[in-house]
Amino acid sequence: MKPATSPSALLVQAALGDGFAVLEFDASTRTAAEAAAAIGCTVGQIAKSILFRAASGRPVLVVACGTNRVDEGKVAALLGEPVGRADAAFVRAATGYAIGGVPPVGHATAPRVLLDRDLAGFDSIWAAAGTPNAVFRLTPADLSRLTGAGFADIAKPG
Ligand code: 5CA
Numbered sequence: 001m002k003p004a005t006s007p008s009a010l011l012v013q014a015a016l017g018d019g020f021a022v023l024e025f026d027a028s029t030r031t032a033a034e035a036a037a038a039i040g041c042t043v044g045q046i047a048k049s050i051l052f053r054a055a056s057g058r059p060v061l062v063v064a065c066g067t068n069r070v071d072e073g074k075v076a077a078l079l080g081e082p083v084g085r086a087d088a089a090f091v092r093a094a095t096g097y098a099i100g101g102v103p104p105v106g107h108a109t110a111p112r113v114l115l116d117r118d119l120a121g122f123d124s125i126w127a128a129a130g131t132p133n134a135v136f137r138l139t140p141a142d143l144s145r146l147t148g149a150g151f152a153d154i155a156k157p158g
Helices: 007-016 032-039 072-079 088-095 140-147
Strands: 046-054 059-065 083-085 112-116 125-128 134-138
Touching (some): 007 134, 032 125, 046 072, 059 072, 059 088, 059 140, 072 083, 072 112, 112 140, 125 140, 134 140
Parallel strands (some): 046 125
Antiparallel strands (some): 125 134
């Protein structure tokens, strides 16, 4: 584990500023399980960035607890329009990052953001930072402040 050196991770570090440290791992942090194993935290502490495309075409970023699946019906109800999962090309166009490295901030567009309330109970959480090997640690309050978004019930039951 070392401070960020790749261009995409350095972009995220610049967007975050000095208060956060983007870390690059030798091991993959592409999935929530891989990230938790590399970091040494629980899967629940991984803040997954999952992009949706609303019916209007606008991008919607759901930052979900690592152990949860996103309930598209709940997201649609919160937005007032249907949503579908974004494909890899839409993720890249809307955020500027590849799947597995999408950070919660610093996107190419300004997606609407929804935060999973199940993240709110952790002292610290970890989010992707530009590449499938880069993450940074933050608090749930940081996540809300950085994204300007609130916590909501977006998870599938069970
Ligand atoms: N770096 C890790 C942990 S911080 C990470 O970014 N995990 S993630 O969960 O936020 O990003 C991967 C997510 O991208 C998966 O949860 C999944 O929802 C989504 N994803 C994976 N493959 C595809 C795909 N082919 N099309 C659209 N979304 C995908």
